[in-house]
Amino acid sequence: MRTLSSEVAKHISESIEVKGWLxxxxxxxxxTFINVRDRGGLVQxxxxxxxxxxxxxxxxxxxxxxxxxxxxxxxxxxxxxxxHDAKLEVLVPVEFxxxxxxxxxxxxxxxxxxxxxxxxxxGLRNLREQAIFKVQAAVKEAARSYLRGxxxxxxxxxxxxxxxxxxxxxxxxxxxxGKEATLAQSGQFYKQIMVGVFERGFEINPTYRAxxxxxxxxxxxxxxxxxxxxxxxxxxxxDMMSGLMNSVIDxxxxxxxxxxxxxxxxxxxxxxxxxxxxxxxxxEKYSASTGTNTVGEKDLRPDExxxxxxxxxxxxxxxxxxxxxxxxxxxxxYHKFKDDDQQxxxxxDLLFRGVEIATASMREHRYDKLVTQLRGMAGGDPxxxxxxxxxxxxxxGMPPHGGFGMGLERLTQKMLGLRNVxxxxxxxxxxxxxxx
RNA sequence: GGGCUCGUAGUGAAGUUGGCCUAUCACGCCUCCCUGUCACGGAGGAGAUCGCCGGUUCGAAUCCGGUCGGGCCCGCCA
Numbered sequence: 001m002r003t004l005s006s007e008v009a010k011h012i013s014e015s016i017e018v019k020g021w022l023x024x025x026x027x028x029x030x031x032t033f034i035n036v037r038d039r040g041g042l043v044q045x046x047x048x049x050x051x052x053x054x055x056x057x058x059x060x061x062x063x064x065x066x067x068x069x070x071x072x073x074x075x076x077x078x079x080x081x082x083x084h085d086a087k088l089e090v091l092v093p094v095e096f097x098x099x100x101x102x103x104x105x106x107x108x109x110x111x112x113x114x115x116x117x118x119x120x121x122x123g124l125r126n127l128r129e130q131a132i133f134k135v136q137a138a139v140k141e142a143a144r145s146y147l148r149g150x151x152x153x154x155x156x157x158x159x160x161x162x163x164x165x166x167x168x169x170x171x172x173x174x175x176x177x178g179k180e181a182t183l184a185q186s187g188q189f190y191k192q193i194m195v196g197v198f199e200r201g202f203e204i205n206p207t208y209r210a211x212x213x214x215x216x217x218x219x220x221x222x223x224x225x226x227x228x229x230x231x232x233x234x235x236x237x238x239d240m241m242s243g244l245m246n247s248v249i250d251x252x253x254x255x256x257x258x259x260x261x262x263x264x265x266x267x268x269x270x271x272x273x274x275x276x277x278x279x280x281x282x283x284e285k286y287s288a289s290t291g292t293n294t295v296g297e298k299d300l301r302p303d304e305x306x307x308x309x310x311x312x313x314x315x316x317x318x319x320x321x322x323x324x325x326x327x328x329x330x331x332x333x334y335h336k337f338k339d340d341d342q343q344x345x346x347x348x349d350l351l352f353r354g355v356e357i358a359t360a361s362m363r364e365h366r367y368d369k370l371v372t373q374l375r376g377m378a379g380g381d382p383x384x385x386x387x388x389x390x391x392x393x394x395x396x397g398m399p400p401h402g403g404f405g406m407g408l409e410r411l412t413q414k415m416l417g418l419r420n421v422x423x424x425x426x427x428x429x430x431x432x433x434x435x436x
Numbered sequence: 437g438g439g440c441u442c443g444u445a446g447u448g449a450a451g452u453u454g455g456c457c458u459a460u461c462a463c464g465c466c467u468c469c470c471u472g473u474c475a476c477g478g479a480g481g482a483g484a485u486c487g488c489c490g491g492u493u494c495g496a497a498u499c500c501g502g503u504c505g506g507g508c509c510c511g512c513c514a
Contacts, residue, residue, distance in 0.1 A: 030471035048471075060465090076472060097465055099446055104463085104475060107448065110507055115447070169513060186514085211512055212437065222514060302510080349514095357514065407514030421514090432506080 006040030009081040011071045018043055018083070019091070021125070022063040024103040025056060032056075035103070036065055037125070044082040045069060055088045061102060062122065064092035102126040108423055110216070120427060120436050131259035132424055135252060136412040138259075140204055142251035143225055143406075146244050152227060153198040156205060157190030159183055162386040170210035172220075183208035186405050188334070189390040191228040192363055195401045196393045202227035204408065212431055216420040217355055217410060221429040225358075225411075228403030234346045234362050237402040238322055241350060241360060242274045245320055252415065263416040268319040268353070275316050276348065278325035282308045298329045306354040322348040322360075333377040334370065336362040336402075350406070353414040360404035367394040 003016040020038035032047040034056070045067050047053050056063070069083030100106060100119045105128050108116065116123060123129055144154065161182050163173075172183040186207050194201035207224045229240065253260065253267050283294045286304045289311075294304060300323060312321040324347075328337060331345040338344045346362035364370045371391065374380040380387050413424040422428040427436055 024474080026473050026476060028470060028473060028476070031473080032471095033473050033476090035474080044474075046472080058466095074472090076474090078474065097446065101447070101464060109448095111442070112448075112507095114506055119447090207514085209513070213512060214507085215509075215512090216507095218513070224514070299512090355514090359514070405514065410514055 004040035005036065005038050005043035005079075008043050008071055008083070009073075009079055012073045012081060014071050015068065016071055016083070017066060017068045018045075019066045020064070022056070022059065022061055022065055022094075023125075024061065027053065036067060037127075041127070042078065044077045044079070045086045046082055046084050047086050047088070049085075052086060052088050055090055058095060059090065060094045060096060061098050062094040062096075062125070063090060064094075065089065066091055098122055108419065110420060113420060113422065117422065117428060117433065118436075124426065128262050131262045132412065132416060132418070133426060134259045135256050135265075135416060136408065136424065138252045138256045139248055139408065139412055139415070140225075142248040143204070143244065145251070146247040147200075147202050147227060150200065150240065150243070152200040152202045152229070153194075155190075155194055155198070155201050155203050157184070157187045157194075157203055159206065159208070163384070170212075172208050172210045185209055186224055187226040188405075191226050191403055192334070192398070192401065193390065193393040195228050195230040195403075196396070196398055199230045199399075200228070214431055216422075219409065219421060219425060219428050219430050222410075222421075222425070223408035225406040225408055226403070227406075228401060230399040230401040232402055233400065234348065234360075234402060237360055237362065237404070238276070238348055239273065241322075241358065241404055242272065245274065245350075245352075246270050246272065248411075249415070260416070263418075265416045268415065269313060269317050270320060271316070271318045274320045274322055274350070275312060275318050276322040276324050277308065277312070279323055279327070280325060282323060285311065298327045300349075305351055305356060309351050309354045312351075320350060320352045322350055324348045331377070332361075333373040333380065334363050335373075336364045336400075346402070350404070352411065355410055355414060357410045357414065358404050358406035360402065362400070362402040365394065365398040365400050367391065367398075370394055 001017065002019050003011060005018060005020065018036055018038065020036040023035040023037040023042055026033045030048065032053045034045045034047065035042045036045055066089040067083060067086050069086040071081055072084045073080065074082050100123055102122060102125045106116055106123055106126055160176065161184050163180055163182060169185050171185050174181055184207050187203050187205060191201060191203065203226050205224060206221050208221050210220065211218065229237065249268055249270055279300065282300060282304060283297060286307050287293045287295050290307065294301060308321060312318050326345040326347040328343045328345060331347065335345045335347055338346055348360045349356050350358040350360065364373055371382050374382060374387060382388065382391055409421050409424040413421045418424055422430065
């Protein structure tokens with residue numbers, strides 16, 4: 001019967017068996033300490049028998065072991081207990097030296113990012129690296145749990161699409177049995193279609209952007225938390241997002257404490273309702289404060305995003321802020337514009353600790369108007385197969401609705417205080433990385 | 437796509453106004469010593485044609501040109 005490392009302390013004085021990977025060895029002469037890693041964490045094994053120690057000669061970190069031993073309560077041991085009188089069995093010997101050391105913190109300096117990512121396969125075995133993805137898994141679970149609790153139904157939409165796209169970002173093109181297909185840049189069309197089915201729906205899936213962006217916040221493939229809901233207005237949509245963010249952060253900080261502690265992650269300051277600031281207001285504040293005039297610009301500069309987050313944190317005690325009142329210029333064809341001002345899109349971007357982690361908007365739900373906007377704003381052909389099926393949903397009745405797309409890696413990155421979004425991706429894809 | 441910057445053992449760094457470099461240190465690896473380590477400690481050892489190509493020079497890790505590969509910022513976005 002195998003016992004997990006995390007359960008060892010519950011078996012004091014019992015003889016147990018653990019299985020896992022050799023994580024660290026310390027040979028002190030008469031006594032040898034090894035750490036064995038399994039899914040529960042690490043357990044320390046004390047070996048005094050020379051013939052047992054000899055079994056490890058020439059074997060490297062990563063060697064897969066079975067260890068039988070007596071559990072002894074020991075305050076000097078990590079976890080308060082350890083295995084004595086160990087009998088080792090090498091299940092899988094490893095003779096190759098690990099390219100990077102996994103028992104101590106790996107460098108996350110930007111100049112060493114290449115090494116970190118090149119050796120990801122073994123590097124992820126580092127408990128500190130692992131913690132990032134434990135947190136990420138917790139974020140996903142928390143988001144799912146909250147959205148399900150709000151009557152959202154989870155679905156999966158296809159990522160292989162016909163040519164037509166929502167516009168905005170560059171898309172990957174590929175050969176599809178002689179036709180041209182694209183990789184989805186978001187679940188946009190499908191999640192809207194699903195409003196007509198479930199009313200409230202969401203998916204957590206990868207999406208693709210062929211943007212040649214080389215920054216600390218871009219990847220060509222990333223995980224999107226895509227949600228859409230019917231019969232709401234923008235305020236109700238933003239309330240839902242406030243609820244989601246608060247719930248996710250509370251959940252993660254409740255259940256993932258050990259992993260957050262490894263990164264000294266401070267719990268984000270959150271208000272029940274995430275504050276809203278209009279883009280014009282941000283431009284004014286930023287310009288007045290920094291002397292760089294951005295008034296009238298149609299978007300926020302990255303520096304403005306960082307600045308307003310600092311301001312919001314200091315003045316409003318919130319690490320999150322919604323940027324509202326986006327100009328029509330730069331809007332997408334499916335966006336809805338204010339009834340009393342067609343120059344303003346009913347859109348809000350969620351900034352979190354200096355970076356944009358989500359975009360929300362109300363969508364134009366009236367068929368005729370949507371077709372007009374498709375033609376006028378995107379130059380799209382409503383008869384194009386890629387738009388036709390989408391428009392059909394509207395033809396057959398769509399309520400006022402809105403939704404958001406949130407970047408899972410960016411959220412994880414900012415929760416943990418990582419500097420590059422790629423650090424929050426298991427196997428990141430960017431303009432010059434396709435492996436591992 | 438534009439700008440800036442970097443490239444030295446498996447890993448992380450020092451050296452980069454040319455000669456003292458036969459390239460230094462730390463971690464890891466190998467051998468030996470060590471009975472409470474947890475970044476164990478001690479002694480010894482192996483491991484680098486200084487990204488690559490070309491040039492200048494008596495002499496190049498160091499200077500020049502090219503090239504390849506990273507990183508950061510901007511544009512764009514999640």
